[in-house]
Each structure stands twice: as C-alpha cells, then as structure tokens.
Amino acid sequence: MTDPFEGLLGYHLRRLSVIAMADLATALAHLDLRPTEASMLFVIDANPGISQSEVGRILGVKRANMAPMVATLMRRGLIEREPVDGRLQALRLSCEGESMRAKARACVETHEERVFGSLSRGERNQMIAVLASLWSKPEAEMDVE
C-alpha cells in the first residue's frame, strides 16, 4: 500500500519533533528540568535583566504559564528577580543557575548528537536555516497571544 504521508512535510516534521522532544525531556529529567525550563535558563543567560514577559514572548509561552515556571526556578534558587519599576522584574541567573545552565547546555548538546548525529554539521545548519525561515516568519500572521 502507498504511504499516505509520503509527500507531507508536516507529518514527518511532527513525528521527528515528538521523538526529539521525548529524548530531550528524558535527558533533562536527570537535572530535574523540563525542556521549557532549560530554554528559560538559556534565554535569561543570554539576556540578563530580561523580564519574564519577554522571555515568554521569545519562547512562545503565554504570560499565564510563565508565572508558575518562574516561581519554580526562583524557589530552586536558579534565578533571581529584581524590580525595574513597579511592574517589570529583571531576571538573572544565580550562581547555581549558571551552573545548572551549563549542565543543561551539555545535556542538550549530547541529545542533539544522539538524535541528529547522522547529519553533518553542514546538513544541520542547512536544515536550521530552512526551519528558522519558516517559523520565524509567521510572527505577523500568527497570534502569539
């Protein structure tokens, strides 16, 4: 029988994405981190003093769902908060947070090698360029909130 998904890019995109996410989630669980929490550490590290709304905007996570995640990272002492004005709060990694970020980064890179190791660096970069051009374009059309 003919494969009904043969020409459907979206189908294959999703199947691989699900497998990759499951692998990443399992790997990060050893650090007691979820994928989104690790991403938050990466974004805050790259943008010290960023607000949590902005982190959510970058990652595509809604304000309402950011609150409990930030609370969790605060409770664990991985990030610190400092008021900028009456409503903005600047987020930064603590020492433990920076240490955790480094471990998470290593974890993610091992994961990438495990899942995408059969592709050369050049092939991966080419894929990244194509994927990024497709998902970072629809910002205007998509309703990110």
Add this chain to the structure above:
Amino acid sequence: MTDPFEGLLGYHLRRLSVIAMADLATALAHLDLRPTEASMLFVIDANPGISQSEVGRILGVKRANMAPMVATLMRRGLIEREPVDGRLQALRLSCEGESMRAKARACVETHEERVFGSLSRGERNQMIAVLASLWSKPEAEMDVE
C-alpha cells in the same frame, strides 16, 4: 545578544512543528476533525481492513487512546468495523468516510502549501527524506509502548 538556540536543530524543529500543527488543527476544525483523526482516515483508506491496534502502531498512538477515537469515527459514520476473528476488527472507510477523507486530504494539502509554500517541491522532498530517515530509524531504541 547571541541567540542561544542558533545551532540547535531540535529547537527549530519544534518551533516549526508547533506552528504547523496549530495551523493544521485550525484548518481541520472546519471539518470537525482533529489532526490524528484525519491521519487515521488516511491510514485506513490506504490499508482497508487494518486493525485499530495496527493503525495506532503506525501513527504512534497507544491502544488505550485509540479506542475512544475509533468510537468517535464510528459514531459519526465515517468508518465501519467488521470482526476478523474474536479479537481483531477490520476497519474500513464508509462512503461518508471516503468523502471526508478526500476533504481532509485537500485541507492538508492547502495547509502544506500555506506553511511550506516558500520551499520548492525538491526542497520539500529533500527535507522529508532527511526527517524520515531520522524518525523512522529509532523504532528499535524508542519504546513505542
């Protein structure tokens, strides 16, 4: 600031997959179908007489979650069931199911054009080949149940 996700294929894979799935879900909602239900119609159409366990195995959906979905499609008169032996049930599309499958297929193709339209057919096929080689390989290592 440097983009912390710049070299991470998995990140871009997921971001695009989420956007694509949201677009597909919205499009299929006009037919009152979820993406997985549409996929089921495609698989049953391509494999008349297939069992629901086998459909689940192909799509990566667990037995326990297949039951209510099959029940829904039966209730709507889109698929029919015939006992093969005491435990296997052969699934087939009804007339209405075949009509719905055709509509869903058109819907999916329009969706693919909308999301991936900036890629040539050749680029898409190349992407599909790479993605398929990555996700259809780990069958052995992954625990699909």
Add this chain to the structure above:
DNA sequence: TATTGTTATACTCTATAACTATA
C-alpha cells in the same frame, strides 16, 4: 503466554478569563 480492545484515571501542556497594580 501474548495480543486486542476497553475503561478508568492521572499528568503535562496549553488556553482563556479575570484580577491588581503600574506605565
């Protein structure tokens, strides 16, 4: 002993709505 199909149930992720405090 392994498999099909079913039910019940829990957990995660995400979405909406409403609220406050502030710009």
Add this chain to the structure above:
DNA sequence: TATAGTTATAGAGTATAACAATA
C-alpha cells in the same frame, strides 16, 4: 489605555494500569 504579573480553571494530548476475551 496598554502592559506586567498572578491566579484559577478548562481543555487537549498522552501515560499507566488493569481487565476480559481470544489467539
């Protein structure tokens, strides 16, 4: 009037466990 942050809650999607019937 718009935005930041919070809380509560509802809805998908997916996970496990247990069961009966059958191979």
